[in-house]
Amino acid sequence: MAETAATPRRLVHRRRRSATDDGAVEPDPKRSREIGTDEACCPRCRLLLTKGGLTELNSAGGLRHHSYAECCASAMEGCEVCVFIIVAIEKKKEEHKWDADDVLTFRNRASERRPGAVPFGIDVLEGSLSSGAVVISIYPYAEQGNPAGDGIYRRPLQRDVKSERAISRARGLYAACKESHKLCRYAKDTVLPSRVLDLGTAAAPTLKLYVNDTEEHGEYAALSYCWGGPQRGLLKRRTLTNMEEGIGIEGLQQTVRDAIAVTRRLGFRYLWIDALCIIQDCSADKEREIANMAMIYKNAAVTVAAGTAERAADGFLDMKATYLPEHRFCVPMQADGEVGTAYLRAEAHIPKHALDGRGWVLQEFLLSSRMLVFSEYELLWQCKETELRGVSGNGNSNGNGGGLDYLQTQEGLPWSVFDEETEPVFGKEDAERRYLWRTIVEQYTRRRLGFKDDRLNALRGVTRELETVWRDGNEFGLWRRWFVELLAWSKKGCDEGGGEDEEKEMARETKRAPSWSWASVNGRIRFTQMFEGEDASVQEVNLLEARVSRHVVLSCRMVEDEEVDPAMFEDWGSGKSRADVFYDLDDSVDEVGERAVSSYLLLGTIRDDGGLSGVALVVVEVGRGFFQRVGLAIFDNTQVWKDTKYRDVRLQ
Structure with missing residues (x-):
């Protein structure tokens, strides 16, 4: 019904305006994936992605690529890598302006991370303009045995979150954080929550519910995960006494079982899980424990985050995945005319976690001093002094390179706020x-x-x-x-x-x-x-x-x-x-x-x-x-x- 100037604007005439009511045309989300076909790249891009340009990339002056005008001309002539570069920089046009005659120069970031050492391959290509501002970072990947792999350092990233090497590095990060990170030392005491799972010791493993009615102290891990529907093995009034005597692990959800295994390997005896430490059919207990949630996560030695599990039944240790960037390019090699295949991305990776869409998890993220995130491709670490990163740094836990740089899209709070x-x-x-x-x-x-x-x-x-x-x-x-x-x-x-x-x-x-x-x-x-x-x-x-x-x-x-x-x-x-x-x-x-x-x-x-x-x-x-x-x-x-x-x- 149309409004007239003489008619009061009663509520019947107006609905909440949709963001698409203005007729704006949304960009095709598939457009970016069209970049990167099997066409040849220009000579400058060929140098950028092969051993032939490594000396310049590692030099102080870097490797001259193109001015904006030259890059556009090269893209028009069929260089898909130039198209990729233009599109990536265009996304940041609010931050940096690329003028027609301003030359883009690339340097190999590895030379900055290891001063004095000569990198054996291309790691991260950082492109800067004449102002010195880095406007693009390209992460090249190549498969083992592919000709492009002779110059490119990174390999496809095989998911590894449970090997002894990965867990060992997680233990090392925790030890270093506990020893030297002042911003992560929030907990003023180590009193256990009112109930925790007692996992026993390496010599005498157990699994039972421990009721802390004497304010016993001890380090513990806390689990952050998605329920994803009804669970089995919950703590209820009728099961409380039996669970204090012992819990059968076979009756627990896979995510809970994985968390128990991880906590033991990290070296902690106690684990807090809401489903097993809050009496689920007692509203008074729920109310009391929800009120204590802040202290539970603040005082946890580490929060184990089941990032990839959409349901408690899924688990988070056994998922298999391989990471390669979606943009694929064929690159002629310098020597014998072979054609290699390089995979490129031009920004930090934003992890996709089912956990990040759950309401309860936000306060767990905000309050935890340390988080160990079982992500889609890597085991990740984050604390109040360390931004989200793989436990193995720039390489994966198998030592093959290919570790991702991560962008944390959630804004945390400094500990001092609390x-x-x-x-x-x-x-x-x-x-x-x-x-x-x-x-x-x-x-x-x-x-x-x-x-x-x-x-x-x-x-x-x-x-x-x-x-x-x-x-x-x-x-x-x-x-x-x-x-x-x-x-x-x-x-x-x-x-x-x-x-x-x-x-x-x-x-x-x-x-x-x-x-x-x-x-x-x-x-x-x-x-x-x-x-x-x-x-x-x-x-x-x-x-x-x-x-x-x-x-x-x-x-x-x-x-x-x-x-x-x-x-x-x-x-x-x-x-x-x-x-x-x-x-x-x-x-x-x-x-x-x-x-x-x-x-x-x-x-x-x-x-x-x-x-x-x-x-x-x-x-x-x-x-x-x-x-x-x-x-x-x-x-x-x-x-x-x-x-x-x-x-x-x-x-x-």
């Missing part, structure tokens, strides 16, 4: 803390939850820790100190790029959280920019009184929909309206009824396109003097509230 006694490097300023929390929530809401009512529970460990350190209260995911600004969340831009199933967001879960909390909806949310100034203020927070609905009282300026010029919401061809509304649900009419008229409650201002824009809650009156949130609106200015007086609004 420490009351240490002055944090980042997170001590108000703006930094707001940024940290907004980042946590935005990452978290992209993830899946097996039970959607765990929306707040799965982040409670982090919340409880920050409440202590920040000396502030968190109400349904919003901090009291920044309450007004944190009301400015929406579904804007959340229709693509991951998150929970958007099609299921047809109802607000007000039993779970009040309408003003992001926890009242499912799926991904995003915050606006940080406020330049707040216009509203919190007068009262009433979340416990049984006689009235959970609500907050805001002192604010509010205008009804009929008071706003309808033309403000129209796009007059500029591509942007003067005001826009983003509703929380796919169909807001189902939430509050067709006749409800919205009002706009000004929260504050953000800086947008050089000016100040007004950010307002979209609310409707629901009876007894209460209002309910239905969305967020952005106005290009605050003039509509100019002559409006402040009033108290009860928001439930």
Whole structure:
């Protein structure tokens, strides 16, 4: 139904805008894979990928490749490697500009890692412009026995996460971290959790549940994994006594069995697994242990992450995989005219872990001081002083080269954020803390939850820790100190790029959280920019009184929909309206009824396109003097509230 200028903008006329409503054409995701056919490469690219160019690559001056104009001309003449290089640099055009006459020079990174030594092969090709800025890093691979392998160092990466060499290197990284990494020494004691699995010793292995009712100390590992549905072998009230006497490993899920094997090989006696250490049919025990989750992962010696297992039944040790980059090129050799095959990638590898899509795992990632990740191709290590890397560094555990450089897409938190006694490097300023929390929530809401009512529970460990350190209260995911600004969340831009199933967001879960909390909806949310100034203020927070609905009282300026010029919401061809509304649900009419008229409650201002824009809650009156949130609106200015007086609004 079309709107007319004389008709109030009732909720029936407006749905949450889809990110694809503007008619933009999405690029074909298969296009990048078309780069790299069996055509010949130009002479400069041939030098780049063969022994013939190794001397120049290892020299201080490097190997001159092409200027941008020359590279484009070579690509037009059929050099697919030049096409690959242009496309890769184009992806970073916001960071670096490649001018027509600016020459790209490549150097072999191996010469930088081992000063004074002459590399025996091509390792990582780093391309820089005249400014010295590295604009591309190429990782070449070649198969054993292929002519291209004479010059190229890296070989296909065979998955190895359980060999003695891999586990031994993991033990070495843990020992070095424990000995010398100050940022990883968070645990102030080594008291075991209330229950752990006792794996015994090498001389006398056991498997039983140990109940720590005397605050016994000891090092332990914790497991981070996906349940992926119902499990067998769970701890329940009726099995508690029997499991203290012994547990039959054959009755456990494969991921649990793998974790037990790994923990023993790492040299730890105790292991914490939620399915076997929390009484699953006792709500009081669940509540208590969920509240302790932060301490469990913070104090663990290491967190074992079953990165590739989508279900507990899958396991994570026996999966077989081989890594080769998807871009394949035929390269004429210099000497006898043979043609070799090189495989190239031009960026760090982003690991694909089933674990990274699970809601509960985010706080495990944030709180763990050390993580040992059983990834798709390698055994990975990460701690507070070491970025995500293979346990064997640049080569795989078999010593054949081919180890990957990794890009960690999740933003972690510095340990000092959770420490009351240490002055944090980042997170001590108000703006930094707001940024940290907004980042946590935005990452978290992209993830899946097996039970959607765990929306707040799965982040409670982090919340409880920050409440202590920040000396502030968190109400349904919003901090009291920044309450007004944190009301400015929406579904804007959340229709693509991951998150929970958007099609299921047809109802607000007000039993779970009040309408003003992001926890009242499912799926991904995003915050606006940080406020330049707040216009509203919190007068009262009433979340416990049984006689009235959970609500907050805001002192604010509010205008009804009929008071706003309808033309403000129209796009007059500029591509942007003067005001826009983003509703929380796919169909807001189902939430509050067709006749409800919205009002706009000004929260504050953000800086947008050089000016100040007004950010307002979209609310409707629901009876007894209460209002309910239905969305967020952005106005290009605050003039509509100019002559409006402040009033108290009860928001439930």
